[in-house]
Amino acid sequence: MKYEYNPKSKCADEFINHEEIEATLEYAQKNRHNRELIDGILEKARQRKGLSHRDAAVLLDCDLEDKNREIFALAEQIKKDFYGNRIVMFAPLYLSNYCVNGCVYCPYHAKNRHIPRKKLTQEEIRREVIALQDMGHKRLALETGEDPVNNPIEYVLESIKTIYGIRHKNGAIRRVNVNIAATTVENYRRLKEAGIGTYILFQETYHKESYLKLHPTGPKHDYNYHTEAMDRAMEGGIDDVGCGVLFGLELYRYEFAGLLMHAEHLEAVYGVGPHTISVPRVRRADDIDPDVFDNGIDDDTFAKIVACIRIAVPYTGMILSTRESQKCRERVLHLGISQISGGSRTSVGGYVEEEPDDEKSEQFEVSDRRSLDEVVNWLMGMGYIPSFCTACYREGRTGDRFMSLCKSGQIQNCCLPNALMTLKEYLMDYASEDTREKGLELIEKEIRNIPKEQVRQIVRHHLEEIEKGNRDFRF
Ligand code: SF4
Numbered sequence: 001m002k003y004e005y006n007p008k009s010k011c012a013d014e015f016i017n018h019e020e021i022e023a024t025l026e027y028a029q030k031n032r033h034n035r036e037l038i039d040g041i042l043e044k045a046r047q048r049k050g051l052s053h054r055d056a057a058v059l060l061d062c063d064l065e066d067k068n069r070e071i072f073a074l075a076e077q078i079k080k081d082f083y084g085n086r087i088v089m090f091a092p093l094y095l096s097n098y099c100v101n102g103c104v105y106c107p108y109h110a111k112n113r114h115i116p117r118k119k120l121t122q123e124e125i126r127r128e129v130i131a132l133q134d135m136g137h138k139r140l141a142l143e144t145g146e147d148p149v150n151n152p153i154e155y156v157l158e159s160i161k162t163i164y165g166i167r168h169k170n171g172a173i174r175r176v177n178v179n180i181a182a183t184t185v186e187n188y189r190r191l192k193e194a195g196i197g198t199y200i201l202f203q204e205t206y207h208k209e210s211y212l213k214l215h216p217t218g219p220k221h222d223y224n225y226h227t228e229a230m231d232r233a234m235e236g237g238i239d240d241v242g243c244g245v246l247f248g249l250e251l252y253r254y255e256f257a258g259l260l261m262h263a264e265h266l267e268a269v270y271g272v273g274p275h276t277i278s279v280p281r282v283r284r285a286d287d288i289d290p291d292v293f294d295n296g297i298d299d300d301t302f303a304k305i306v307a308c309i310r311i312a313v314p315y316t317g318m319i320l321s322t323r324e325s326q327k328c329r330e331r332v333l334h335l336g337i338s339q340i341s342g343g344s345r346t347s348v349g350g351y352v353e354e355e356p357d358d359e360k361s362e363q364f365e366v367s368d369r370r371s372l373d374e375v376v377n378w379l380m381g382m383g384y385i386p387s388f389c390t391a392c393y394r395e396g397r398t399g400d401r402f403m404s405l406c407k408s409g410q411i412q413n414c415c416l417p418n419a420l421m422t423l424k425e426y427l428m429d430y431a432s433e434d435t436r437e438k439g440l441e442l443i444e445k446e447i448r449n450i451p452k453e454q455v456r457q458i459v460r461h462h463l464e465e466i467e468k469g470n471r472d473f474r475f
C-alpha cells in the first residue's frame with residue numbers, strides 16, 4: 001500500500017513517510033554543492049527558527065568546505081545563544097534487564113541465555129539511589145527492558161515513588177525521566193501522575209523494513225505501535241518527550257531525516273516538538289559486536305549530525321551519553337549538546353557495587369568511565385558550567401509553556417541562575433577540594449553574566465544561604 005506524506009496524520013507510515021525520506025535524500029544529494037541554495041538555507045537558519053527536514057538534509061550532505069565551516073560556526077553560535085555554556089548533568093538508573101523483545105543490537109534480547117537477569121527490589125533501588133545522591137546527582141533516567149510479567153507498569157510506578165521519597169543527607173532526586181517500552185495512553189497517564197519529567201523512547205531506526213528485521217520478535221516488532229508511542233504519550237498528558245535513533249543501524253542520512261520529520265509531526269499535531277533528542281551510537285556489549293552493523297559512523301560524520309540537528313531544532317535539548325569517549329565528547333559538546341550523563345553505570349545495580357567480570361549485566365560498554373566529580377571538573381576546565389537544574393518541570397514549565405518561554409528567550413533568565421545555585425550545592429556537598437575551588441571561582445565569574453541586577457542580588461543571597469546549609473532554591 002502506498003502512503004502519502006502528511007505530518008499531521010497520526011499514522012506512522014504517513015508522518016514518517018518512506019517515499020518522502022527517499023525524495024529528501026535525493027534532493028539533498030542533488031543539491032550538495034548548490035552554493036546558492038545552501039546560502040539561502042543558512043540565511044533561514046540564522047533566524048533561529050529551525051529548518052525543515054529537506055533543508056536540514058541539504059546541510060548534512062553539503063560537501064563544500066567553506067560552507068561546512070559556516071555550518072559548524074552557526075551550530076556553535078546557536079548553542080551559545082540558547083544554552084550558553086551550561087551543560088545539564090544526569091545519570092541512567094537500570095531497574096531491570098528482563099526483556100521479551102528480540103532487538104539484535106542489545107544484549108538484553110530474550111534469546112541471550114547467559115547474561116545474568118536482574119531486577120532491583122525497592123530496597124535495592126533505595127541503595128542505588130543513595131549511591132547516586134552521594135555522587136551528587138539530582139536527575140535520573142530510569143531504564144527497564146520490556147517484560148509485562150517482571151517489569152509491569154505497577155513496578156515502574158512504585159519505583160518512581162520510592163525514588164522521589166528518598167532523602168539522604170542533602171541528597172534528593174528532583175526529576176525522574178523514564179525510558180520504558182512503548183505503552184498505552186492509560187499507562188502514560190499513570191506515568192504523568194507519578195510525576196515523571198521526560199518520557200524517552202528511542203526509535204532505534206525510522207527505516208521500517210530494517211526495523212522489522214532488527215526487531216524480529218516481541219511486541220517491539222510492531223513498527224507502527226512503536227513509532228506512534230509519542231502520540232499516545234501526548235494524549236496521556238506527557239508533554240515532554242525525548243526522541244532518538246541508534247546511529248549505526250541504518251544509513252545515517254535516512255535516520256536524520258526521519259528524526260526531524262518526527263519532530264515536525266509532534267509540532268504540527270500537538271504544538272510542541274520533542275523536549276530532547278538523543279544521539280547514541282551502537283556500542284560493543286555482551287554478545288553484540290558493533291562491527292556487524294554496516295552503517296557505523298565516524299567521528300567527523302557524528303559531529304556534522306550534531307551540528308545539523310542543533311541548527312534544525314534550536315529549542316530541543318540534545319543528549320550525549322557515556323557511550324561516547326571523553327575525546328568525542330570534547331569534540332561535539334560545543335556544537336549543540338545540552339545534557340550529558342556522568343559517572344554512569346549501565347548495569348542493573350551497578351552503582352552500589354561493581355559487578356565481577358563473569359556476572360556483567362550491562363547494556364553496553366561505557367566509553368567514558370570517569371567519576372561524576374572528574375566529569376564536573378573537566379567541564380569546568382573547558383569553561384562549561386555543569387548544571388544540576390531541574391527547575392522547569394517542578395515549576396510546571398513543560399510542553400508548550402516551556403517552548404514558548406524558550407522561543408521568547410525568557411528561559412535564559414532562569415537557566416544561568418539555576419545552574420550557578422545547583423552547582424554551588426554540588427560543590428558544598430559532594431565535590432573534591434580541587435573541583436570545589438575551581439567551581440567557586442567559576443561561580444564568582446559567571447554571576448556577573450546574569451543580566452538583571454535584581455536577579456544577581458537574589459542569586460548572591462541564595463548562594464550564601466546554600467553555604468549555611470539551605471538547599472533547593474530555583475527560578
Ligand atoms: S533495546 Fe530495549 S526492548 Fe530491545 S532487547 Fe534491549 S532492553 Fe529489550
Ligand code: SF4
Pocket residue numbers: 088387389390391392393411414415416418
Ligand atoms: S531552568 Fe529549565 S531549561 Fe533551564 S536548565 Fe533548568 S530545567 Fe533546564
